[in-house]
Amino acid sequence: MSISIDLHDLETLVGRKLGIDELRELIKFAKIEIDKVEGEKVELEVTHDRPDHFSVEGISRTFKGILGIEVGLAGLESTWRTDLSHIDDVPNRKYVVFAIMRDFSLSDEAIRQMIQLQEKLSIIYGRNRRRASIGVYDLSKVDLPVVYRQANMDDVSYVPLEMNREVRGTELFSLEKGKMYGEYAILNGRVPIIADSNGRILAVAPVLGSELTKVDPSTRDILIDVTATDVKSLREVFTIFVYGLRERTRNRVVEIIGTNAISEADLRPTERRIGLRDINERLGTSLSIDEAVDLLLRARHDASKSSEELIQVRIAPYRLGVIHAVDIIEDVAIIKGYHELRGINPPSPSSGRLHPATRLIGLIREAMIGLGAQEVMNYVLTDPYLASLGGTPIKLVNPISELYSMVRTAIWPQLISLLARNKTLAPRKPKVFEVGRVASINGSSVIEENHLGFAITGNEVTLTDVLVMSSSLINQLGLEAKYEAINEENGISGRSVKIIVSGFTIGKAFEVNPDILVKLGLENPTGVFEVSIDELLRLIFSSDSGVR
Known part of the structure; x- marks a missing residue:
């Protein structure tokens, strides 16, 4: 989230002079980044879990705590x-x-x-x-x-x-x-x-x-x-x-x-107790209880010793992101300074190597780029309409934005949306693909899988253009693809198929229904395919194709 402040106004609220160099140091303790400085005007990037930083007033309150000018809860x-x-x-x-x-x-x-x-x-x-x-x-x-x-x-x-x-x-x-x-x-x-x-x-x-x-x-x-x-x-x-x-x-x-x-x-503030041992174990520190209390006060919480091992913490009602004990411990780490925390490499009983799925994903990326497709990256979260195209929607309980309120169940809808936003490229017959995670509902559980999604658009695009890409890819992986016609609600009747390898269905390909294209603002015929990388990996291992 980008906001704009005036440095002189910030200084007035903090109650002391702050140069731009000191500001650069202070933001290290506040989860804030500087985007641009033009004279007294400063553009900052703040995080969504600190909505109190959406204006200079909340930032000044945080800075006063960091500097020790005003500590503890801000009374109202x-x-x-x-x-x-x-x-x-x-x-x-x-x-x-x-x-x-x-x-x-x-x-x-x-x-x-x-x-x-x-x-x-x-x-x-x-x-x-x-x-x-x-x-x-x-x-x-x-x-x-x-x-x-x-x-x-x-x-x-x-x-x-x-x-x-x-x-x-x-x-x-x-x-x-x-x-x-x-x-x-x-x-x-x-x-x-x-x-x-x-x-x-x-x-x-x-x-x-x-x-x-x-x-x-x-x-x-x-x-x-x-x-x-x-x-x-x-x-x-x-x-x-x-x-x-x-x-x-x-x-x-x-x-x-x-x-x-x-x-x-x-x-009113909310209250909870937190153990000193929990703080030190999570941060790898050896803070005394007095040091931990001081850091929490500078983080604008009220904190006091409940015992030699427990701290009573009162949290301001505007700190919506403080939900668990770990959020309070994070505040201790931020005020302490991440740069002062010593990193520890965990012991490893064996040498590391790439997971077979990671190697396969690398091969798929190389193959798709070699076939002339452009790799893109979308968020795993998406909006309700695009999520509904992929399957049974999975809704977040506490989304930050309506645009990112659902977990995607397929990749191809986001690829269509991307092509719609870049439809001036349609005369070039653009081809895009993405490798990423999708989710699906299995009873009362949510299952995640690695998928490959592909889309192509242009004046004369047909299902054949899509199948050429899917067949070429699968052949390069040492497997053979077969296709059977299916009724796909998001596709055109008679132009939708399931992709079969070694007798197992690994995905589907189809020309996208024009109603969907119109709704998303895409004017040209468009085809897509999507396959499960996890299923491909299983078939590759069972066929001993050598991709390991």
């Missing part, structure tokens, strides 16, 4: 009341929280960072606003209590952000943001709105806020809302966002004025 008090909001039932965006944070001193850069955090969280954890989105408003321009309800589209009338005139009803959804996010708002001609006690619309969730309540450098108190389709997404987004704003306010209190989704417990 909360107060709760219900008389400053009214929440109706909104079926398509059911959950909401309203909160107030006060006593800000904002610059243009501070506002830019707030918007950056708002957008990054809405994209990653809010699934591009489909699951959750954030709104911020200048509280001095809002008449409390606020109301969350549905309204008829024809009754919607307000001045959207960055506009100087009022828009009504369907006109809002002809604007850029309306086109992007309108589908998440509209249900039977009604949309979720946030309004103040005078009936003025502050936002249409999750589409666009109001220009009249826009936050600017004169803003001192901020009203925050998070609307969502599920409680988990709302809790995650809200917690990270308010802890980010904490670094900009002297008040350090969040006033919850209405919610149907979170409780006080959601903003």
Whole structure:
């Protein structure tokens, strides 16, 4: 995840001067990389398991811990009341929280960072606003209590952000943001709105806020809302966002004025015990308990000795990636410095050599390149549509993105998608292949296999082009391929076959159904084959073909 910060703004938040050279040293202890430096502007690459680093505020909090300026948990008090909001039932965006944070001193850069955090969280954890989105408003321009309800589209009338005139009803959804996010708002001609006690619309969730309540450098108190389709997404987004704003306010209190989704417990630290012996064994260190406690405090956890061997750790609610004890131990290693940890080579009872499957994969790659195909590499994770083409989809429980929410069950769908993104090459009749892992469901278990996938596209591509490649490859491996016609739901009738070697089916080849090509944006006929490398290896060993 790429973010942009201002070095002077970072220095202000940390409370001391930081040169670019010191910044390069500090990021070693924060799982951050520098992409580009242009004067005071710095582009950073941060990891998805540290969403608190999606803006400069969270990074400054981490740096203060590393430098020992401010250690332990970053405190944020909360107060709760219900008389400053009214929440109706909104079926398509059911959950909401309203909160107030006060006593800000904002610059243009501070506002830019707030918007950056708002957008990054809405994209990653809010699934591009489909699951959750954030709104911020200048509280001095809002008449409390606020109301969350549905309204008829024809009754919607307000001045959207960055506009100087009022828009009504369907006109809002002809604007850029309306086109992007309108589908998440509209249900039977009604949309979720946030309004103040005078009936003025502050936002249409999750589409666009109001220009009249826009936050600017004169803003001192901020009203925050998070609307969502599920409680988990709302809790995650809200917690990270308010802890980010904490670094900009002297008040350090969040006033919850209405919610149907979170409780006080959601903003409290979680606790667990961790053994000193476990830390030292995993890291190969000999830390004392006082040293381990100090490192955890600098990692912005609360830590104290529970006994001579146990440490009581309190974890901030914004640290969503801390799930197991090993995550806490990783924080110890990061603050200690990986460069200070001594590497140990494990004893080996024998000399190493390439696994037969690795050798076979190497031979297949050489053969396919020799046959004129270009090797490509895709992720093992894919989107729901491509996963459904390969077989029974295997869904991740906690995906980072909808685009990578499924484990692939075949390689060829991703090859088709790749060719569609490079369709200007179609006149050259491009041939691509990939060797990689796929998964399949076997009862209650998930089985992984090595597969080879191949695809070719062009004006006159037929199944024959595909079979020439598969036969040539299998012949080079010392085996013989035979083919039998099959009914393949993703292929064209009469142009689909299974690939048989030594009486065993090892894969299939077919011309791809035009409906699939059209959906993916590929205009020319396309053929594919896919075979199991694991099955090929078994047949090679049984035939004594010499590929070992």
